[in-house]
Amino acid sequence: MAQELASVCPLDCPDTCSLTVTVEDDRIQKVRGSHTNPLTEGVICNKVSRLYPDFVHGAGRLTTPLQRTGPKGAGEFKAISWDAALDLIHDRFQAIMDAHGREAIMPFNYAGPHGVLAGGSMDLRFFHRLGASLLSRRPLCGGIKSEAWQGTFGAVAAAQPDEIDDAKLIIVWGNNVSYSNLHLAPVIKTIKQNGGKLVVVDPKRIKIAEQADMHLAPRPGTDVVLAFALAAELERLGAFDQAFIDQAVEGAEGFMERARQFDLERAAEITGVAADMIARLARLYHESEPAVISTGNGLERNRNGGSGIRAIFALPALTGKFRQAAGGLVGGSGNLFPRTGKRLVRPDWVPEGTRTINIIDVGRHLADDDIDPPIRGLFIYNHNPLIVHPDQNRMRRGLAREDVFTVGADVVMTDSLAYCDVVLPAASHFEHDDLFCAYGQSYLQRAEPVIPAVGEALPNTEIFRRLAHRFGFNDPDFSATDFDLMDAALDADDPRLGGVRPSALPTDQAVPMSQGGGRIGIDTMPKTKSGRIEIHSAYLTKRFDSPWPEFTPLPEDEVAAEARPLALVTPSSDMRTNSTFGGLAASDVAPPLEMHPDDAAARGLRDGQRIKLFNALGEVHLDLAVTDGVAPGVVVTAKGAWMRTTTNGQTVSALAPTTKADLSDGACYNDTRVEVAAL
Numbered sequence: 001m002a003q004e005l006a007s008v009c010p011l012d013c014p015d016t017c018s019l020t021v022t023v024e025d026d027r028i029q030k031v032r033g034s035h036t037n038p039l040t041e042g043v044i045c046n047k048v049s050r051l052y053p054d055f056v057h058g059a060g061r062l063t064t065p066l067q068r069t070g071p072k073g074a075g076e077f078k079a080i081s082w083d084a085a086l087d088l089i090h091d092r093f094q095a096i097m098d099a100h101g102r103e104a105i106m107p108f109n110y111a112g113p114h115g116v117l118a119g120g121s122m123d124l125r126f127f128h129r130l131g132a133s134l135l136s137r138r139p140l141c142g143g144i145k146s147e148a149w150q151g152t153f154g155a156v157a158a159a160q161p162d163e164i165d166d167a168k169l170i171i172v173w174g175n176n177v178s179y180s181n182l183h184l185a186p187v188i189k190t191i192k193q194n195g196g197k198l199v200v201v202d203p204k205r206i207k208i209a210e211q212a213d214m215h216l217a218p219r220p221g222t223d224v225v226l227a228f229a230l231a232a233e234l235e236r237l238g239a240f241d242q243a244f245i246d247q248a249v250e251g252a253e254g255f256m257e258r259a260r261q262f263d264l265e266r267a268a269e270i271t272g273v274a275a276d277m278i279a280r281l282a283r284l285y286h287e288s289e290p291a292v293i294s295t296g297n298g299l300e301r302n303r304n305g306g307s308g309i310r311a312i313f314a315l316p317a318l319t320g321k322f323r324q325a326a327g328g329l330v331g332g333s334g335n336l337f338p339r340t341g342k343r344l345v346r347p348d349w350v351p352e353g354t355r356t357i358n359i360i361d362v363g364r365h366l367a368d369d370d371i372d373p374p375i376r377g378l379f380i381y382n383h384n385p386l387i388v389h390p391d392q393n394r395m396r397r398g399l400a401r402e403d404v405f406t407v408g409a410d411v412v413m414t415d416s417l418a419y420c421d422v423v424l425p426a427a428s429h430f431e432h433d434d435l436f437c438a439y440g441q442s443y444l445q446r447a448e449p450v451i452p453a454v455g456e457a458l459p460n461t462e463i464f465r466r467l468a469h470r471f472g473f474n475d476p477d478f479s480a481t482d483f484d485l486m487d488a489a490l491d492a493d494d495p496r497l498g499g500v501r502p503s504a505l506p507t508d509q510a511v512p513m514s515q516g517g518g519r520i521g522i523d524t525m526p527k528t529k530s531g532r533i534e535i536h537s538a539y540l541t542k543r544f545d546s547p548w549p550e551f552t553p554l555p556e557d558e559v560a561a562e563a564r565p566l567a568l569v570t571p572s573s574d575m576r577t578n579s580t581f582g583g584l585a586a587s588d589v590a591p592p593l594e595m596h597p598d599d600a601a602a603r604g605l606r607d608g609q610r611i612k613l614f615n616a617l618g619e620v621h622l623d624l625a626v627t628d629g630v631a632p633g634v635v636v637t638a639k640g641a642w643m644r645t646t647t648n649g650q651t652v653s654a655l656a657p658t659t660k661a662d663l664s665d666g667a668c669y670n671d672t673r674v675e676v677a678a679l
């Protein structure tokens, strides 16, 4: 008999929807939105409702440990027992540490599941105790924006989506709401119904832009110039709130010295946005009270990414838009949750002096052996690096090395796991307990398993618990249950939890964390060194030698304009979350490449034609979609498709450089420059 059970979506998405799962005979039949979370309110995206049952029970599901029997990448494995797999991992890792030292081992994980336990708990305890190389993960995505926020405001929160209905203007800047922040869409609808305006800033005419009062399409990497020009124009209009600046802003004049260098005409030339559009937006922002800005992660993915976000953050500071509850900035909620990460992952166990490796550099370190000790033992989990990392071909060469012992754990067989020596079947989040702290809304949620583990799958926590015992780690923290881990993850004394332990939170309720949580401009001041909004940032000066937002043109724009003139942007797909679901039959389609009619005509290309998209790093074969929805000079295709969708084994990540952004040494996907020709 079918049962309806509560769960939570664990995917790398700011919304963290509450779910109702229909289960019959231990199988997931249907996944729908539930009303437990008042923000997500019964609505979820199509991909989760359509694809999750096949993801959990389909042909790609891993149900037993595997050992490689063929060449790396060939996907040839034999089934082995858990005991044999854990013994093999222990013996090989130990031999590597004996030969090369403990730092020759590295965890290689990212954000596949966002549950607190699956995402990083017992696993990190294990690697910290082992003394493995540390991995800096945030540069891959979100780190640039997080550092910009930390440097400008400190550990405080933005307005939450359910607090901005009264806004008279919302600017959606680099945020593909329809695919990546779905529940902002009804909020935008309410704002518009109340007479407010919508402005979208994005190189592509994304779906939400079709409802916008204005759409500005800056060239990728020039958002900082657009924000500088807006600031200069706002100053000219007399829009600055000097009392707020005097009270709460650090570095306003130094910022304006930079901003004034970009008058409307110069900004138009650099960004490709008409001068009168910039002037109109400045006037609209000035005249709209409250006015709020939503920034996505898209605009961070270039060498000026940190500066672009910081310059946008400066706009509500200079104009005092933070004074209104529905004004300022909307989104980031990470600082609302009372996390106790040190207790959860035990960083105090990391041996002093242990190196930290930037996740962007892993492909190079693997392929080129350019660090000492070299990486010789790798554990991939919650991650599909072959699909999502820049410079895919180098990553492939690195993963293909026979002298690197690689373990992989995942729910399904992925392109990256095909390169592993040992593959472990991980439980999906429907099969274990977990806690969920969202990064785009303010509700804390807990979920219990809704089905038993499929086959011999184990939760990440149990995989690393068993592995720790194989290594003889007897600290009681390695015997902690998943309930213990939940209680270690959050501060149970936080009054918003109402005296309930995190592990005992009801699964049919979402706990609101926004009240008293430290909302900037409303119930707290910035938590920076100066206690003010630091446009001139002490923190970013110290960490990245980046006191101010600055614009640095891409050098390759000048030197290689003739060879690779097109800027490639790779936003989210509505069929995948990053690469998750990419192996399913329903997602087994290569996305088209979208190109402006002028660029297509200049190359003699026509709609629907098979083309090659190439640069010095790689070549990808796609079908062409000619559309005026992208600006001239920009081409767009969705990220995250798996190898099976291509004819030459390369996807768009093959074209992305490994250059670093101005903050966080972050990834610069949108600095990819390409040429396109008929195939």
Ligand code: SF4
Binding pocket: 009, 010, 011, 013, 014, 015, 016, 017, 044, 045, 046, 048, 182, 577
């Ligand atoms: S991917 Fe995002 S929008 Fe879709 S169900 Fe999950 S949290 Fe909700």
